[in-house]
Amino acid sequence: MLDTISIRSWTENDWVAFRAIRLEALKHTEHVFGVSYDHALNLSEEYWTDTLQDTYNGAVFGLYDGENVIGLTAVFRHRDHKSDTVIFAMSYIRKNYRGRGLSDLLYKARLDWAEQQEGIVSIWIGHRDGNQASFRANQRHGFQLISTEDMTFGDGTTDKHYTYELKINKNKQDAYHA
Numbered sequence: 001m002l003d004t005i006s007i008r009s010w011t012e013n014d015w016v017a018f019r020a021i022r023l024e025a026l027k028h029t030e031h032v033f034g035v036s037y038d039h040a041l042n043l044s045e046e047y048w049t050d051t052l053q054d055t056y057n058g059a060v061f062g063l064y065d066g067e068n069v070i071g072l073t074a075v076f077r078h079r080d081h082k083s084d085t086v087i088f089a090m091s092y093i094r095k096n097y098r099g100r101g102l103s104d105l106l107y108k109a110r111l112d113w114a115e116q117q118e119g120i121v122s123i124w125i126g127h128r129d130g131n132q133a134s135f136r137a138n139q140r141h142g143f144q145l146i147s148t149e150d151m152t153f154g155d156g157t158t159d160k161h162y163t164y165e166l167k168i169n170k171n172k173q174d175a176y177h178a
Contacts, residue, residue, distance in 0.1 A: 005065055031155040032154075144165055
């Protein structure tokens with residue numbers, strides 16, 4: 001079954017698929033995201049296409065089983081640190097596909113994107129207290145805890161939010177590609 005799984009970067013032409021899977025993610029798991037389903041439901045077509053068109057500031061990836069979208073993930077330049085930091089966001093895999101190691105595909109796509117960007121030296125990722133799947137995945141990829149703060153999540157509740165960082169070693173990459 002894993003031979004039918006793929007991931008690809010979406011363009012503005014994929015906005016309907018992006019919107020559908022993002023709304024599904026928020027509807028079923030808005031307690032782990034910083035935005036609510038109701039908020040996202042009312043976003044315009046322009047919002048969805050603009051998000052996919054802005055390839056300098058980020059990328060959104062669709063996870064597929066054959067032609068069926070089964071998940072998504074994204075990477076964006078940090079709004080306060082655009083010159084050197086990106087944030088991994090929006091990760092979601094449909095429940096019946098979880099536990100198969102597919103989150104590593106999400107990480108690989110985002111890491112590859114970040115490493116190809118000029119000047120990016122730091123990647124941040126976060127999760128809500130108790131989100132052990134997110135914790136295990138970011139630890140497998142070498143992220144280090146940098147902060148803990150209270151955050152209000154999409155379901156309206158407030159809980160601890162943990163932020164982790166991974167430094168990109170550009171010198172090591174340059175030596176590898178020389």
